[in-house]
Amino acid sequence: MSMLGKRVTERITPSAITEMMILVKEHNAISLTAGEPSSDVYPVEMVRESAKKALADPDLLGYYPLSTGIVELREWIAEWMKKDGLLPKGFSGKNVILTNGSQDGLNLVSEAFVEPGDVVLVENPTYPEALLAFGKEGAKFVSVPVDKDGPIIEEMEKVLAKDKVKLFYTVVNFQNPSGCVTTDERKEQILELAERYSFLIIEDDPYRYLRYEGKHEGSYINLAEDEDAVLYLGSFSKIIAPGIRCGFMVIPSKITSHMSELALATKLSLSAFLQRTVYELLCSLDMETHLSNLKSTYMMRRNALDASLGENATPYGMTYDLPQGGFFIWARVPWMKDCYDFAKFAVLEEKVGVVPGAAFYPDALSADNSTLRLSFAKTPPEVAEEAGRRLGRALAKYKNLS
Known part of the structure; x- marks a missing residue:
């Protein structure tokens, strides 16, 4: 008999984001999954010096x-x-x-x-x-x-x-x-x-x-x-x-x-x-300069993904409002019936990872299975451009299967 409490056995469910990140890593795919900053913008030297002061x-x-x-x-x-x-x-x-x-x-x-x-x-x-x-x-x-x-x-x-x-x-x-x-x-x-x-x-x-x-x-x-x-x-x-x-x-x-x-x-x-x-x-830290550098970096990545999606994914029905900040493009593909299935398909077929949008809804009844979350934070412009091309090809193939 399990001694585990209800917190573990009934109330905790697997994270779809983590599952997709693991799948992306296993297949060496371009990742639009992780909602985290890019390591190339960490203030590494300043952290090192600050740690010395703290010690x-x-x-x-x-x-x-x-x-x-x-x-x-x-x-x-x-x-x-x-x-x-x-x-x-x-x-x-x-x-x-x-x-x-x-x-x-x-x-x-x-x-x-x-x-x-x-x-x-x-x-x-x-x-x-x-x-x-x-x-x-x-x-x-x-x-x-x-x-x-x-x-x-x-x-x-x-x-x-x-x-x-x-x-x-x-x-x-x-x-x-x-x-x-x-x-x-x-x-x-x-x-x-x-x-x-x-x-x-x-x-x-x-x-x-x-x-x-x-x-x-x-x-x-x-x-x-x-x-x-x-x-x-x-x-x-x-x-x-x-x-x-x-x-x-x-x-x-x-x-x-x-x-x-x-x-x-x-x-x-x-x-x-x-x-x-x-x-x-x-x-x-000069916070104003630091934040300005972050914004410049992430905006270029957002714009690169936006341009590539416009060329490669929107012809297959993808729509979205371009965000004025943050890390994510929230996309919808009206003909898509199962975003979980498509997300796995995209990794396996075209080596590009996205997060199924249905994972962000509090219950299955209200979930929109035509949605995808695309994170641009960790993709330099040239990688974002290739991610858009791969996503477009995945949509084309998947639509033909539907």
Whole structure:
């Protein structure tokens, strides 16, 4: 008899993204699968120098007494967010908890707020690893469709009229996978709904600083009049490097002690040495220049994939809205009936990997099996061009089989 609990046996499902990444590697295919930064833009030398500075204090290699993370970095984050207009003046480093990447933040939120049977409202489509985090705690999901400006208010009101929602999870900038950006107008309307229906907004914002065109929108946490209405998740994974595993949460003052105790119970202590390395890096980095270089690199890759898809894939029915930032093109091929089957076919037949779009929906009934997520972050322009050609050939072959 298995001794495993329901978290493992019933609530955790395999990751389609991971499965596709493994398949791509096995077949030495061009990958449009990974939603992660490219290693050629990591500030490697600066990380090395920052690590040397951090090692000047050998105590950082021991247990750090605060489960919330080193004070200097938490204060830096609060000031950075305030300068960018993301955080109200009343917040400080005391409201910041450092995490092992934003997924750790999602897990802390799930463990702190979700009881079995609680209803979590998510965007449709949404980030599947968030579904895993909430789902393992026994959450039930309801969803709201999005357009280019974020969640559709009328559809959200329909859901809220029927279900008692505890949390609303949203990726606000260049949403994974759709690329949509929630406008401030929509945020104001959703904050009104949060007040009326008493639910907490979980604002996940890993892609904000990867905007290639247009102007930034604000944040829920800054627009909210009630500081208890929003919990913000951020990360350095997309703008420095994911391997440093440094994310953060900004939380209401009322729950800082509870979240600190939860962090202690779940991980005892994060790596103060890595946190200090990040802090030293941020203090010496010209952030504006660094972000400008990132944006230039990723925009060229996006544009190269866009041009190649236009030439090679759109003739076979592929459509998409070009995102103004982030890592993803969210594509649709109306005649495609099974995106999982096509994704495997594309790897085996043409050695190009994409992620089936149906993996990003909270339930099979609402899933759109004609969708694909294409990540351009790790593909230099010449590779992106070849990826588009291979994808076009795969679509042509697959359509003939249909």
